[in-house]
Amino acid sequence: MRILIVAATQGEVQPLMDALGMQKSDEADNLFVPRHISVANCSVLITGAGMVPTAFALGKHLPLNVYNLVINLGVAGSFDREIQLGDVLEISKDTFAELGAEDDSQFINIEQLGLGASIFNPTTTLSHFTAKAGLATATAITVNTVHGNEESIAAVAARVKPQLESMEGPLSFTPAESLKYPACKSGLCQII
Numbered sequence: 642m643r644i645l646i647v648a649a650t651q652g653e654v655q656p657l658m659d660a661l662g663m664q665k666s667d668e669a670d671n672l673f674v675p676r677h678i679s680v681a682n683c684s685v686l687i688t689g690a691g692m693v694p695t696a697f698a699l700g701k702h703l704p705l706n707v708y709n710l711v712i713n714l715g716v717a718g719s720f721d722r723e724i725q726l727g728d729v730l731e732i733s734k735d736t737f738a739e740l741g742a743e744d745d746s747q748f749i750n751i752e753q754l755g756l757g758a759s760i761f762n763p764t765t766t767l768s769h770f771t772a773k774a775g776l777a778t779a780t781a782i783t784v785n786t787v788h789g790n791e792e793s794i795a796a797v798a799a800r801v802k803p804q805l806e807s808m809e810g811p812l813s814f815t816p817a818e819s820l821k822y823p824a825c826k827s828g829l830c831q832i833i
Contacts, residue, residue, distance in 0.1 A: 642709045642710060643682045643707060643708045644682060644710045645683075645684050645706070645708040645711045646684070646685045646712050646714050647699065647712065647809075648685065648686075648688070648714050649695065650689075650690060650715075653715045654685060654714055657685075662677045663676070663685055671689075672684060672702070673686075684706075686698060686702055688809065690809070691808045715807055717805040717806060719806075720788075720798050720803055720805065721804040724805070729776055730776060731778045732763070732779060732781045733778040733780060734760060734761070734780045735760075735761045735811045736782045736801055737751065737782075738782035738800075739785055740757075740759055741754060748800060779804040780804050781804065781806060782801055782806045783807055783808065783809065784806050787808065
């Protein structure tokens with residue numbers, strides 16, 4: 642099985658890369674491959690933070706490579722006060738929370754506008770692994786601006802009811818789904 646791990650920044654996955662003995666690929670500056678044959682079926686793609694760099698990096702990389710599984714790994718913010726700093730969770734649903742239009746104070750998502758999908762669910766789960774590791778699942782949103790204002794936090798929490806937020810979320814899964822790769826939505830997500 643060939644696995645692609647996608648992360649916005651190297652710092653988010655450096656401990657994993659160290660454990661797997663990863664090194665830069667000759668193929669691209671943002672691709673890391675194992676030094677040892679024992680983990681030869683796993684690569685790490687560093688995309689850059691945010692939706693646009695992630696979509697661009699994956700759009701360039703996936704059509705030229707074949708993977709059985711794409712996992713998005715990264716750091717997220719939490720709306721759920723029960724989630725502890727450093728918890729690791731598998732994302733069960735991710736929503737583009739800002740993609741849509743405003744009608745005065747009402748938000749209309751892209752689905753309601755008839756312009757595409759805003760909610761993404763995994764095509765593959767890691768439940769066989771996550772159950773053994775004792776990992777819980779959570780819902781998330783993908784945003785362009787990380788929330789830091791109580792009023793905007795309350796508004797998005799009331800509208801979407803997310804537990805977590807990141808800046809890349811379903812971007813890993815949109816091209817993977819288009820190219821018929823099984824994708825684990827936001828794979829495992831470490832909470833900041």
